Amino acid sequence: EPEVTQTPSHQVTQMGQEVILRCVPISNHLYFYWYRQILGQKVEFLVSFYNNEISEKSEIFDDQFSVERPDGSNFTLKIRSTKLEDSAMYFCASRLSGAGNSPLHFGNGTRLTVT
Amino acid sequence: DQQVKQNSPSLSVQEGRISILNCDYTNSMFDYFLWYKKYPAEGPTFLISISSIKDKNEDGRFTVFLNKSAKHLSLHIVPSQPGDSAVYFCAATPSGNTPLVFGKGTRLSVIA
Numbered sequence: 001e002p003e004v005t006q007t008p009s010h011q012v013t014q015m016g017q018e019v020i021l022r023c024v025p026i027s028n029h030l031y032f033y034w035y036r037q038i039l040g041q042k043v044e045f046l047v048s049f050y051n052n053e054i055s056e057k058s059e060i061f062d063d064q065f066s067v068e069r070p071d072g073s074n075f076t077l078k079i080r081s082t083k084l085e086d087s088a089m090y091f092c093a094s095r096l097s098g099a100g101n102s103p104l105h106f107g108n109g110t111r112l113t114v115t
Numbered sequence: 116d117q118q119v120k121q122n123s124p125s126l127s128v129q130e131g132r133i134s135i136l137n138c139d140y141t142n143s144m145f146d147y148f149l150w151y152k153k154y155p156a157e158g159p160t161f162l163i164s165i166s167s168i169k170d171k172n173e174d175g176r177f178t179v180f181l182n183k184s185a186k187h188l189s190l191h192i193v194p195s196q197p198g199d200s201a202v203y204f205c206a207a208t209p210s211g212n213t214p215l216v217f218g219k220g221t222r223l224s225v226i227a
Binding site (some may be wrong): 004006026031033035036042043044045047049050055056058084093098099101104105106107108 | 142146147149151156157158159160161164166206208210212213214215216217218219222
């Protein structure tokens, strides 16, 4: 069964550094998402992406965050200047359509640790 | 602002018995409700969903019940198996292309 893949599985970075988290969504999916989960807390929406542009973003997704689909397969999340509070699991997800019964398929996540 | 609430952080059930995971929501605009299962070091995996026009949806051992007037849904797993031990997230959305809002999850332990 096709799956969403994320790399790296674990990223350690120093505060203030830039990080890029990478995702390869399922190939025929059209809608892409980033979510994050701070340890012990709920899974939080960051941003959705469709037709090469951001559809929606949360208040978490400030100017330090950006997303890109540089080619036909990759979907990246960049954090320009990381803060300690950015430490979390970051999940990429994709779905085939925007219909309510079209579920999100998640990758296994990237654990980001900011020191 | 917790629009989706899972008030039980954990639940233990004996193998073979029924597991009932509960979820409450506050946003009356939610139209689709989904349950995801998450194992450690993996992403959430879609389990089952229900739209607001239904009150029940069944898929094998998993059944989701929706009570719109009470703004409550539940996931029933019967019979429970040790492999069902995971964190279960309830999620909801007002419409298809609106982001899912997740609850905090309930950790289910099925004891052999």
